[in-house]
Amino acid sequence: MAKSKKSVNLVQAPLRRLAPIFILPTFFAFVIGFVWPFIQGIYLSFCNFNTPKDAKWVGLSNYMKVFQDAGFLNAFKNTAAFAVVSIILINVLAFIIAYALTQKIRGANLFRTVFFMPNLIGGVVLGYIWSMIFDGILKNYGTYLTANGTYGFWGLVILVAWQQIGYMMIIYIAGLQALSEDMLEAARIDGANGRQTLFQVIIPNVMPSITTCTFLTLTNSFKMFDQNMALTNGLPSVIQDGAKINVTELLALNIYSTYNINKNYHGVAQAKAVIFFILVAVMAIAQQALTRRKEVEQ
Numbered sequence: 001m002a003k004s005k006k007s008v009n010l011v012q013a014p015l016r017r018l019a020p021i022f023i024l025p026t027f028f029a030f031v032i033g034f035v036w037p038f039i040q041g042i043y044l045s046f047c048n049f050n051t052p053k054d055a056k057w058v059g060l061s062n063y064m065k066v067f068q069d070a071g072f073l074n075a076f077k078n079t080a081a082f083a084v085v086s087i088i089l090i091n092v093l094a095f096i097i098a099y100a101l102t103q104k105i106r107g108a109n110l111f112r113t114v115f116f117m118p119n120l121i122g123g124v125v126l127g128y129i130w131s132m133i134f135d136g137i138l139k140n141y142g143t144y145l146t147a148n149g150t151y152g153f154w155g156l157v158i159l160v161a162w163q164q165i166g167y168m169m170i171i172y173i174a175g176l177q178a179l180s181e182d183m184l185e186a187a188r189i190d191g192a193n194g195r196q197t198l199f200q201v202i203i204p205n206v207m208p209s210i211t212t213c214t215f216l217t218l219t220n221s222f223k224m225f226d227q228n229m230a231l232t233n234g235l236p237s238v239i240q241d242g243a244k245i246n247v248t249e250l251l252a253l254n255i256y257s258t259y260n261i262n263k264n265y266h267g268v269a270q271a272k273a274v275i276f277f278i279l280v281a282v283m284a285i286a287q288q289a290l291t292r293r294k295e296v297e298q
Contacts, residue, residue: 127230
């Protein structure tokens with residue numbers, strides 16, 4: 001036993017000694033590529049600037065402009081509504097498909113591949129493809145996708161659901177296949193019907209998969225940019241209280257649009273980005289805490 005421990009120590013000692021050689025390059029890359037830009041971004045949110053070198057401190061004025069921006073508030077409402085609908089729709093459909101494809105049906109592997117394939121298509125390409133599809137359908141009714149905010153919103157929901165359901169399905173399949181056959185057999189012996197087994201045995205025991213999929217759909221919904229830009233670009237636009245508002249614009253696209261207005265709005269766009277980061281981080285942490293608590297209870 002002592003000899004075995006000595007052998008392990010002889011192996012671990014050089015690894016510990018050489019660990020900094022492998023860790024430091026990655027650490028410096030992380031600091032340069034993420035930590036420093038993040039800190040600089042927070043600083044620039046309190047400045048007016050065209051480039052970081054000519055930044056001038058203006059205090060909280062950028063943040064005050066953000067909360068006075070009707071377009072940003074509208075984008076926040078759109079993003080919140082979009083996130084709620086997407087989370088429910090994507091996860092429910094992904095779980096139903098995953099559950100069906102784990103019932104030993106013929107061609108299950110082929111169906112898994114087909115459902116996953118949309119996730120491989122880039123967001124911009126997907127946006128333009130679905131834009132043509134929707135406009136081709138709506139043309140028969142004398143309208144088009146960006147003529148109505150409702151069309152644009154639900155068009156974006158359909159696009160994102162079509163793209164992401166297959167990815168979430170794979171995660172749910174992994175969770176369902178990890179279930180113990182003995183546990184399911186015990187439920188059948190105890191007289192549980194299909195519905196009782198699903199809601200009282202299966203779903204509680206795939207909570208780790210539900211936690212992961214809910215986290216991914218939540219963050220993806222709030223970070224949505226390329227599909228939003230390609231499908232509707234925020235259109236249609238309306239004038240509200242003297243300000244132009246893009247009806248189907250989500251938060252990420254609103255930040256991008258604000259930055260491109262003119263150089264006097266770069267600081268405002270950066271302040272929006274900081275608020276956006278805090279918002280997504282808080283919601284993601286809260287969601288993780290809530291769903292993981294249910295895992296512990298189970």
